[in-house]
Amino acid sequence: MSLQQFISQAISPWMKKEGPNSDIVLSSRVRLARNIQDVPFPMLASTESLVSLSDRVKSEYSGHSHHRFGTIELLNTGDMKQNEKRVLVEKHLISPALSDESRAGAVLLSEDESLSVMINEEDHIRIQCLLSGFQLSEALKLANEVDDWLEDKLDFAFDEKRGYLTSCPTNVGTGLRASVMMHLPALVITRQMNRILPAVNQLGLVVRGIYGEGSEAQGNLFQISNQITLGKTEEDIVQDLQSVVLQLIQQERAARKALLEQSRVQMEDRVYRSYGILAYSRTMESKEATKRLSDVRLGIDMGIIKDVSANILNELMILTQPGFLQQYAGEVLSPEQRDQRRATLIRDRLRLETKKDN
Amino acid sequence: MLCQECNERQATLHFTKIINGEKTEIHICDVCAKEKGDHIPGSKGFSIHQLLSGLLDFEQPVSHPTSQGGTSRREALRCPSCEMTYDKFAQIGRFGCADCYKTFQSKLDPIFKRIHSGNVVHGGKVPKRIGKDLHLHKEIEKRKQELQALIAKEEFEQAAELRDRIRSLEKSLAEKKEG
Numbered sequence: 001m002s003l004q005q006f007i008s009q010a011i012s013p014w015m016k017k018e019g020p021n022s023d024i025v026l027s028s029r030v031r032l033a034r035n036i037q038d039v040p041f042p043m044l045a046s047t048e049s050l051v052s053l054s055d056r057v058k059s060e061y062s063g064h065s066h067h068r069f070g071t072i073e074l075l076n077t078g079d080m081k082q083n084e085k086r087v088l089v090e091k092h093l094i095s096p097a098l099s100d101e102s103r104a105g106a107v108l109l110s111e112d113e114s115l116s117v118m119i120n121e122e123d124h125i126r127i128q129c130l131l132s133g134f135q136l137s138e139a140l141k142l143a144n145e146v147d148d149w150l151e152d153k154l155d156f157a158f159d160e161k162r163g164y165l166t167s168c169p170t171n172v173g174t175g176l177r178a179s180v181m182m183h184l185p186a187l188v189i190t191r192q193m194n195r196i197l198p199a200v201n202q203l204g205l206v207v208r209g210i211y212g213e214g215s216e217a218q219g220n221l222f223q224i225s226n227q228i229t230l231g232k233t234e235e236d237i238v239q240d241l242q243s244v245v246l247q248l249i250q251q252e253r254a255a256r257k258a259l260l261e262q263s264r265v266q267m268e269d270r271v272y273r274s275y276g277i278l279a280y281s282r283t284m285e286s287k288e289a290t291k292r293l294s295d296v297r298l299g300i301d302m303g304i305i306k307d308v309s310a311n312i313l314n315e316l317m318i319l320t321q322p323g324f325l326q327q328y329a330g331e332v333l334s335p336e337q338r339d340q341r342r343a344t345l346i347r348d349r350l351r352l353e354t355k356k357d358n
Numbered sequence: 359m360l361c362q363e364c365n366e367r368q369a370t371l372h373f374t375k376i377i378n379g380e381k382t383e384i385h386i387c388d389v390c391a392k393e394k395g396d397h398i399p400g401s402k403g404f405s406i407h408q409l410l411s412g413l414l415d416f417e418q419p420v421s422h423p424t425s426q427g428g429t430s431r432r433e434a435l436r437c438p439s440c441e442m443t444y445d446k447f448a449q450i451g452r453f454g455c456a457d458c459y460k461t462f463q464s465k466l467d468p469i470f471k472r473i474h475s476g477n478v479v480h481g482g483k484v485p486k487r488i489g490k491d492l493h494l495h496k497e498i499e500k501r502k503q504e505l506q507a508l509i510a511k512e513e514f515e516q517a518a519e520l521r522d523r524i525r526s527l528e529k530s531l532a533e534k535k536e537g
């Protein structure tokens with residue numbers, strides 16, 4: 001398989017569309033947790049009743065067409081190879097728990113992979129809509145439509161006082177978790193994250209590094225999500241998150257501008273060094289890859305690097321995960337082999353960019 | 359704020375734990391949370407629940423040395439549908455089924471308050487199909503209370519009107535259920 005073919009298969013179609021503010025917000029996600037009336041939650045339900053749920057969802061929805069998402073297919077995790085499941089995890093379409101720990105686990109997937117509905121994870125149903133860029137309201141709208149579509153045929157456990165009943169008390173009420181993945185390198189470089197993180201936490205939002213931890217997040221990628229699910233409307237939850245994200249976008253933009261004005265040479269040096277390392281290394285750990293890719297992406301967004309597409313960070317962040325490296329190689333790889341494959345893949349991917357210019 | 363376990367990373371999980379009436383604030387990072395969460399066998403990836411269980415365990419643990427092996431008050435709380443006990447719920451931080459919410463009802467408000475910034479009542483979406491019935495139920499309940507108030511005030515004429523209104527509401531609810 002050529003690298004181009006592999007990339008086009010590996011990258012979800014929704015990722016290829018450029019969303020608003022995509023220089024800072026890489027993706028927006030909305031998840032709704034639902035359970036079925038009169039069936040114990042997956043942790044305690046009999047395997048029989050879980051199988052019957054996934055069978056029922058399959059017969060009612062798999063192969064059917066949804067007016068927004070097109071054809072939807074159901075995949076049983078039990079029928080999938082280990083690496084196939086890993087690839088879905090690395091694409092954020094299923095959780096590690098569904099992949100490794102669920103009984104009768106399954107996922108409904110839309111063709112463009114912007115919709116995935118996990119069956120028999122911690123809750124019976126988990127609807128997830130993923131969009132590129134900053135599109136939380138749109139993601140909520142889509143998730144709500146899918147929720148209505150499913151509620152047409154499934155009786156959800158709902159209580160007038162407590163709302164949608166979930167396995168974990170942290171999800172009760174709306175069952176809504178809205179999150180964005182943000183690239184905030186300038187706020188990290190200017191050491192403002194240490195000040196910002198506690199403030200965001202105080203607002204009832206959770207910030208975590210996507211790879212790595214807190215202010216030391218690798219690749220300067222942060223996931224910001226709501227903590228409260230009970231007592232507010234879905235729209236209010238999303239709006240509260242949105243307003244904080246907007247402020248972070250403004251602060252990141254201001255920090256980038258200040259860096260360019262006050263330390264242009266240092267920034268250029270940092271960006272080109274990382275570019276050079278990515279373009280010429282022969283072995284690279286994922287930690288270093290993430291860091292260098294973040295620098296190059298910042299260079300692209302700041303206008304320092306002009307002939308590389310901005311997608312490269314999102315794309316390579318996923319492609320250089322172990323599951324994808326093994327899928328591309330077509331075999332199981334040792335950590336050393338992975339580091340070599342990773343370096344090769346990154347070099348080849350950058351070469352695709354220079355070819356495009358000619 | 360730094361994680362109180364490792365003092366290295368930013369704390370991303372914050373909660374208040376109350377043991378024997380003593381309030382303790384806990385601030386911890388994801389990595390340490392994960393390490394702490396690995397104590398429950400077969401529950402990898404559920405670190406949050408381990409932490410939550412600390413948060414749920416706001417009552418003194420049942421260690422009263424009962425002489426004749428009498429069951430404690432907390433143990434008596436057992437969900438009739440899934441057999442989950444309140445003790446087990448407090449330990450793993452997860453409900454077993456929808457009926458657990460009713461069984462543990464009397465204990466949930468303080469827990470929800472802590473997790474959801476003081477909120478205990480749902481304020482969001484209502485499912486369309488099931489929701490229609492709920493709206494009717496709600497209205498009937500409200501009208502019945504009004505009816506009681508009118509009777510207490512001996513305003514019988516208005517009470518009769520209201521009673522007819524309630525009957526027609528009940529009728530439309532019954533029709534819905536048949537349809």
Ligand SMILES: [Zn+2]
Nearest residue numbers: 361364387390
């Ligand atoms: Zn820590």
Ligand SMILES: [Zn+2]
Nearest residue numbers: 437440455458
């Ligand atoms: Zn139960």
